[in-house]
Amino acid sequence: VQLVESGGDLVQPGGSLRLACAASGFTFRNYDMSWYRQAPGKERELVAGISSSGVTTNYADSVKGRFTITRDNAKNTVYLQMNSLKPEDTAVYYCSTRSRYWGQGTQVTVSS
DSSP states (O other), rough: OOEEEEEOOETTOOOOEEEEEEEESSSSGGSEEEEEETTTTSSSEEEEEEOTOHHHHHHHHTTTTTTTEETTTTTTEEEEEEEEEGGGEEEEEEEEETTTTOOOOEEEEEOO
């Protein structure tokens, strides 16, 4: 199993970013996927999850209405669209499947 995140960057408050996670080594379309984040000095937390079909999604209360998780099963990729970013969204963002396999993470920094 390999998960490779991309798209992290430095962005101003109120800005947007789209993260991507390219998956390989397993049958992507059969598994739920999730995005987590970990800020300095804090525990890793679940940000959003999506079912294998993409029909069902769930979000942390802190990102509801601002973040959207989607997936493209033809491309073996899961995305996280992040809008109206806040400084407290600053963290390393990880994608995961089965809470067992993890990518290397991508840094998102929200600062003016």
